[in-house]
Amino acid sequence: MSGWATARRVGWAGVVLGGLAFFVAVPPLLVRTPVVPVVLGLAGAAAGAWALRAGERRIGWYGVAAGLAGLAGGIAATQSGEGNLERVVVWSALLAAMLRYATPLLFAALGGLFSERSGVINIGLEGMMLMGAFFGVWGADVTGTWVLGLVIGALAGGLLALVHAVFSVSLRADQIVSGTAINFLALGLTGYLVVDIYGEQGTPDNVSEVPDVTIPVLEDIPFVGDVLGQMNLLIWLGLLTALLTWVVVFRTPPGLRLRSAGENPLAAETAGVSPARVRYLAVTVSGMLAAVGGAYLSIGFVHSFTQNMTAGKGFIALAVLICGRWRPGAALAFALLFGFSTALAQRLPVFSPSAATLFQTLPYVITLIAVAGVIGRSIPPAALGRPLQK
Amino acid sequence: MSAPDAGAPITVAGRLSGYLRAGGVITPLLTVVLAFLIGGLVVLITGHDPVATYRAIFEGTGLQWFFPWISAADRDVAALNLQQTLILTTPLVLTGLAVAFAFRCGLFNIGGQGQYFVGAYVAAWLGSSLDGLAALPHVVVTIALCCLAGALWGGIAGVLKAATGAHEVITTIMLNWIAIWAGQWLFGQGGPLQNDTQKSVPVSSDVLPSARLPVFWGDPELQGLHVGLFIALAMLVVFWVLLNRTRVGFEVRAVGFNPEAARAAGISVGRNYVFVMAVCGLFAGMAGALDVLGWQFRVATNDINVSTIGFIGIAVALLGRNTAVGTLFAALLFGALLTGTSVRNLDPEVFEPELALNLTYVIQGVIVLFVSVDVLVVWLWRLRRRGRPAQEAPA
Numbered sequence: 001m002s003g004w005a006t007a008r009r010v011g012w013a014g015v016v017l018g019g020l021a022f023f024v025a026v027p028p029l030l031v032r033t034p035v036v037p038v039v040l041g042l043a044g045a046a047a048g049a050w051a052l053r054a055g056e057r058r059i060g061w062y063g064v065a066a067g068l069a070g071l072a073g074g075i076a077a078t079q080s081g082e083g084n085l086e087r088v089v090v091w092s093a094l095l096a097a098m099l100r101y102a103t104p105l106l107f108a109a110l111g112g113l114f115s116e117r118s119g120v121i122n123i124g125l126e127g128m129m130l131m132g133a134f135f136g137v138w139g140a141d142v143t144g145t146w147v148l149g150l151v152i153g154a155l156a157g158g159l160l161a162l163v164h165a166v167f168s169v170s171l172r173a174d175q176i177v178s179g180t181a182i183n184f185l186a187l188g189l190t191g192y193l194v195v196d197i198y199g200e201q202g203t204p205d206n207v208s209e210v211p212d213v214t215i216p217v218l219e220d221i222p223f224v225g226d227v228l229g230q231m232n233l234l235i236w237l238g239l240l241t242a243l244l245t246w247v248v249v250f251r252t253p254p255g256l257r258l259r260s261a262g263e264n265p266l267a268a269e270t271a272g273v274s275p276a277r278v279r280y281l282a283v284t285v286s287g288m289l290a291a292v293g294g295a296y297l298s299i300g301f302v303h304s305f306t307q308n309m310t311a312g313k314g315f316i317a318l319a320v321l322i323c324g325r326w327r328p329g330a331a332l333a334f335a336l337l338f339g340f341s342t343a344l345a346q347r348l349p350v351f352s353p354s355a356a357t358l359f360q361t362l363p364y365v366i367t368l369i370a371v372a373g374v375i376g377r378s379i380p381p382a383a384l385g386r387p388l389q390k
Numbered sequence: 391m392s393a394p395d396a397g398a399p400i401t402v403a404g405r406l407s408g409y410l411r412a413g414g415v416i417t418p419l420l421t422v423v424l425a426f427l428i429g430g431l432v433v434l435i436t437g438h439d440p441v442a443t444y445r446a447i448f449e450g451t452g453l454q455w456f457f458p459w460i461s462a463a464d465r466d467v468a469a470l471n472l473q474q475t476l477i478l479t480t481p482l483v484l485t486g487l488a489v490a491f492a493f494r495c496g497l498f499n500i501g502g503q504g505q506y507f508v509g510a511y512v513a514a515w516l517g518s519s520l521d522g523l524a525a526l527p528h529v530v531v532t533i534a535l536c537c538l539a540g541a542l543w544g545g546i547a548g549v550l551k552a553a554t555g556a557h558e559v560i561t562t563i564m565l566n567w568i569a570i571w572a573g574q575w576l577f578g579q580g581g582p583l584q585n586d587t588q589k590s591v592p593v594s595s596d597v598l599p600s601a602r603l604p605v606f607w608g609d610p611e612l613q614g615l616h617v618g619l620f621i622a623l624a625m626l627v628v629f630w631v632l633l634n635r636t637r638v639g640f641e642v643r644a645v646g647f648n649p650e651a652a653r654a655a656g657i658s659v660g661r662n663y664v665f666v667m668a669v670c671g672l673f674a675g676m677a678g679a680l681d682v683l684g685w686q687f688r689v690a691t692n693d694i695n696v697s698t699i700g701f702i703g704i705a706v707a708l709l710g711r712n713t714a715v716g717t718l719f720a721a722l723l724f725g726a727l728l729t730g731t732s733v734r735n736l737d738p739e740v741f742e743p744e745l746a747l748n749l750t751y752v753i754q755g756v757i758v759l760f761v762s763v764d765v766l767v768v769w770l771w772r773l774r775r776r777g778r779p780a781q782e783a784p785a
Contacts, residue, residue: 123559163759167759167762167763171763172763173759173762173763174762174763175762176498176559177498177708177758177761177762178758178759178762178763180498180500180559180704180758180762181755181756181757181758181759181761181762182755182759183755184701184705184751184752184754184755184758185751185752185755185756185759186755187748187751187755188748188749188750188751188752188753188754188755189432189748189752191747191748191751192432192436192745192748192749192751192752193436195742195744195745195748196436196745311567312563312564312566312567315559315560315563315564316564318560319560319564322557322560353580354580354581355575357571357574357575357578357581358571358572358575360571360574361567361568361571361572364564364565364567364568364571365564365568367560367564368550368561368564368565368568371550371556371557371560371561371564372550372553372554372556372561373554
């Protein structure tokens with residue numbers, strides 16, 4: 001490990017090479033021989049392996065994984081027809097879709113970050129998203145404006161989170177069981193209310209929706225404009241929230257108190273912080289953020305509410321949080337990765353319509369692999385899941 | 391004074407054993423009563439009549455069959471309903487065991503639903519294909535392979551936990567969704583296991599007569615009660631013996647109480663995780679097999695979307711305090727609740743079945759919530775028995 005070639009840099013180089021292995025085989029470069037992706041992918045994996053040997057475990061594994069994934073993807077791409085590739089890999093559309101799919105995950109993962117940094121495991125993110133999704137539509141329908149819909153959705157998620165807080169902080173419940181209960185409650189309540197209020201027809205079509213933002217200058221730049229020129233307001237808000245979360249949690253006194261409650265509540269208390277109050281606040285904020293992610297699904301993305309529409313996104317968000325090592329920037333990166341895999345899964349049916357349904361499993365398979373690959377090397381807050389001693 | 395709970399048992403198994411000692415049979419009963427009260431509150435707030443609703447649900451369960459005073463005609467109707475209740479109790483016992491066994495090892499298996507599906511898929515496939523086999527071998531081979539498939543599916547989460555520490559809650563949820571979409575693909579239009587006769591209907595081929603389980607109570611043409619119930623009851627015994635009377639079960643419980651201490655005592659924690667998750671998958675896979683071979687006889691993609699048998703297993707296990715007897719009674723309760731709220735049995739004039747299904751989720755959520763906070767229910771019970779020493783309460 002001398003000079004510029006630190007293990008860390010070599011590992012990152014492996015990641016880049018893995019990405020390149022896939023990139024060269026698809027439009028616009030469209031290399032048709034499998035040799036190039038094979039060479040690049042193997043080089044990436046080798047770089048990762050070297051970094052691993054040199055002791056850089058996390059980045060090293062990223063390099064190995066990216067190299068092998070790029071190798072497989074690159075070979076698959078060179079074996080398929082150019083026409084199909086041109087239709088599947090439209091980068092601007094893929095990246096725009098990636099941002100759309102990543103946003104609900106990002107909100108929920110940032111919510112989870114607040115809760116778990118304070119020491120409370122939040123398995124209930126899924127249910128809190130569902131609350132936001134239903135009450136977002138309902139609020140927008142009743143009040144006639146999406147702004148209030150969003151507020152009502154967030155409050156509903158916050159309220160459910162408060163239940164989780166009461167049970168896990170004050171009553172010292174098992175946090176995972178309590179979170180599971182939260183999910184059942186939300187599933188039942190939202191399913192009950194949507195049938196009771198809207199009946200067979202489902203939520204109305206003319207509900208006020210979160211608007212897209214068109215940015216004049218950006219819109220006219222050829223490639224960037226296609227991706228970022230016209231995005232939903234909540235996508236921008238999500239990116240902003242990631243930044244704000246980083247500032248609040250890692251650069252302000254309240255953030256330090258939050259982290260101290262999750263790392264060492266006893267020390268926090270000695271310093272005059274009330275870990276119980278911090279945890280209450282953090283869990284409630286977590287529910288509100290997850291609910292905004294859910295509301296994005298219903299009034300920003302698909303424009304209706306259907307029963308259990310979150311379909312495991314709360315758990316994927318949890319995986320995003322864990323893979324992102326409870327840090328906002330890394331969580332954003334993983335949310336984008338999972339968003340990209342979903343976006344790709346939506347376009348793959350071009351290759352095989354009969355297997356179209358099977359591609360739907362892709363985000364879940366990738367979550368499984370990511371959680372298994374990264375979790376042992378991802379260290380949670382020290383007091384996570386431990387109730388406070390009365 | 392707040393401090394991390396260093397000395398107290400933080401594993402689920404540790405807490406639940408305290409719960410077991412402290413509450414007896416009364417806490418689950420209290421939990422159920424509270425859950426139904428809160429469910430009734432939801433019904434009341436949304437402008438329906440909770441008493442009429444619960445009465446209508448109860449009448450659909452067939453549990454009146456046990457009342458000695460009802461008329462012969464009523465008893466015949468009740469018998470039909472009770473058969474449906476017991477048909478649903480059968481898989482719930484098994485998915486309940488799938489969760490309970492994991493809990494006893496300190497694992498939380500939310501993957502019962504996926505493991506149940508995998509068993510059901512294999513049952514639909516082998517039950518409809520192994521042509522020409524005699525009835526007994528066909529049934530035995532099919533059920534055995536369904537159990538194997540479930541065990542493999544559940545084992546994935548165990549291997550991941552043992553090898554990398556990946557939390558089983560996340561991995562089993564992901565495996566559930568993979569199983570759901572795989573089923574949509576297998577039995578959907580153009581899928582490899584879609585029926586050969588009607589290419590436009592997303593459903594598997596019908597299970598051959600040789601693979602169908604015999605009906606011992608009621609009319610086989612009208613969904614009578616199949617012998618799967620006895621298999622499920624036998625599994626309760628297997629569960630109890632395995633856990634309480636074998637060396638393996640001792641290791642499982644030791645890991646559940648305190649993995650660190652178990653490791654120090656020379657028990658391989660990782661191997662136990664894999665073994666336990668595989669056994670859980672076996673139970674849940676068997677539930678799927680019994681449902682398909684016993685009364686469904688096919689798997690339709692619509693059924694995959696609405697099936698909740700595996701998830702209800704979580705509430706069954708928690709309410710039954712992860713014991714064999716408790717699981718049986720909790721499965722009976724939820725089997726009755728599902729039957730009583732089904733489209734077939736609940737009068738829509740009184741309460742819409744779509745609402746009732748979601749009411750079941752709410753009741754289930756409240757039950758799980760209260761079990762998570764065993765301390766609270768125990769404490770409520772304690773209020774009536776002042777003066778008992780406090781150290782009996784679980785920490």
